[in-house]
Amino acid sequence: MQHMRRDFVKESINQDVMKQLNAIKVFSYIREQGKATRKQIEAAMDLSWGAVSNITARLLEKGYLVESKGEKGSANGSGSGRIPSFLAVNDRQYYVLGVDINITRLTVELVNLKGESVRQWSGEPDYRSSDALLTGVQDLLQRVIGECSGDVILGIGVAMQGIVDARNGISISLPQCPGWQDIPLAALLESWFGRPVYLEHDPNCVLRAEVQDRPRGNLLLLRIDKGIGMALLSEGRIFTGPGMLEIAHTIVVPHGAKCSCGGEGCLEAYVSEEGLSLLSGIAFPAAAERARSGDPAILALFGNMALYLGVAINNILRLFKADEIILCGDMMRYRDLFLDQVRQWLAGNSFCREPETLKISFSENERAAYGAALMAIPKVIENLNI
Numbered sequence: 001m002q003h004m005r006r007d008f009v010k011e012s013i014n015q016d017v018m019k020q021l022n023a024i025k026v027f028s029y030i031r032e033q034g035k036a037t038r039k040q041i042e043a044a045m046d047l048s049w050g051a052v053s054n055i056t057a058r059l060l061e062k063g064y065l066v067e068s069k070g071e072k073g074s075a076n077g078s079g080s081g082r083i084p085s086f087l088a089v090n091d092r093q094y095y096v097l098g099v100d101i102n103i104t105r106l107t108v109e110l111v112n113l114k115g116e117s118v119r120q121w122s123g124e125p126d127y128r129s130s131d132a133l134l135t136g137v138q139d140l141l142q143r144v145i146g147e148c149s150g151d152v153i154l155g156i157g158v159a160m161q162g163i164v165d166a167r168n169g170i171s172i173s174l175p176q177c178p179g180w181q182d183i184p185l186a187a188l189l190e191s192w193f194g195r196p197v198y199l200e201h202d203p204n205c206v207l208r209a210e211v212q213d214r215p216r217g218n219l220l221l222l223r224i225d226k227g228i229g230m231a232l233l234s235e236g237r238i239f240t241g242p243g244m245l246e247i248a249h250t251i252v253v254p255h256g257a258k259c260s261c262g263g264e265g266c267l268e269a270y271v272s273e274e275g276l277s278l279l280s281g282i283a284f285p286a287a288a289e290r291a292r293s294g295d296p297a298i299l300a301l302f303g304n305m306a307l308y309l310g311v312a313i314n315n316i317l318r319l320f321k322a323d324e325i326i327l328c329g330d331m332m333r334y335r336d337l338f339l340d341q342v343r344q345w346l347a348g349n350s351f352c353r354e355p356e357t358l359k360i361s362f363s364e365n366e367r368a369a370y371g372a373a374l375m376a377i378p379k380v381i382e383n384l385n386i
């Protein structure tokens with residue numbers, strides 16, 4: 001008797017789990033397709049007509065989906081009098097916030113479940129201490145959530161510089177911020193705002209935003225500003241893992257210039273705003289302006305930067321076959337001082353692929369906050385209670 005009851009309870013729990021999983025699968029399918037009829041869902045998902053009807057009814061009732069009638073006799077209609085009804089993701093009720101914690105600015109974006117950016121806020125970061133930075137992030141998010149009181153914010157994605165343990169939501173280090181060490185950032189934000197929080201390394205978020213509206217392949221992204229970050233898209237998927245792809249602290253000059261990590265001769269000591277400031281003794285961007293007006297010593301530093309950046313890209317391409325390289329970050333505002341030299345160097349040294357087939361593009365408007373929201377959306381959907 002006991003066994004029977006337990007089996008019955010187990011069975012009904014399994015059924016609930018299956019219902020929930022199927023609902024999430026249907027919702028994700030409609031998101032990918034843009035819109036779909038119930039017949040299309042039934043055919044694509046190996047579900048019965050009854051199951052599709054139940055699931056879509058629940059999704060409509062909770063406001064995750066909206067329904068629109070096709071035009072009679074139009075391209076979308078059957079033309080025979082029957083008007084198919086399309087289901088699409090509701091872009092007005094549920095949202096995810098993306099946050100970019102960056103030394104130059106704090107950015108927050110409100111993104112709907114279709115992946116469209118709706119609104120943006122920004123604030124000044126305070127990097128004097130870990131407490132000051134956390135308080136600034138908390139205040140900005142408090143203000144944003146207050147201003148979005150009519151919207152349902154399902155979760156928060158955070159783009160973070162430094163070394164990030166995305167799986168456990170921990171910001172391991174942030175060299176520019178004194179005292180910032182092993183901060184359980186996701187758990188802290190969850191306790192403050194009562195929503196799931198997903199942490200990501202910022203170059204991954206920039207890459208995610210870059211590939212939102214274009215065909216995906218194998219891409220290499222380098223974000224160069226005060227430091228240098230790297231992300232890879234491998235056959236359409238972003239390659240992630242804590243402490244991985246730390247190109248910044250690979251050594252290009254043994255026993256070379258001092259680096260913010262405490263090491264010597266790292267790529268970042270030559271290829272970053274911070275590195276060029278230390279080498280020239282002049283703050284950035286004043287150093288770049290001096291180079292533009294022809295200062296030979298600083299032009300030589302930019303020449304070295306182009307060389308080491310070219311070396312780094314060349315070496316990465318030996319390990320990972322990219323179809324395209326995207327260079328972004330604040331340093332791209334000064335690309336006139338180094339980008340042509342990088343291109344020339346690569347064209348003269350690439351031996352494992354035709355240089356002309358390798359596309360090098362640059363982006364001045366990287367959108368880490370938007371990408372953080374896009375990366376959080378599938379995780380938020382997985383945990384929806386439908």
Ligand SMILES: [Zn+2]
Pocket residue numbers: 248249259260261262263264266268
């Ligand atoms: Zn270093």
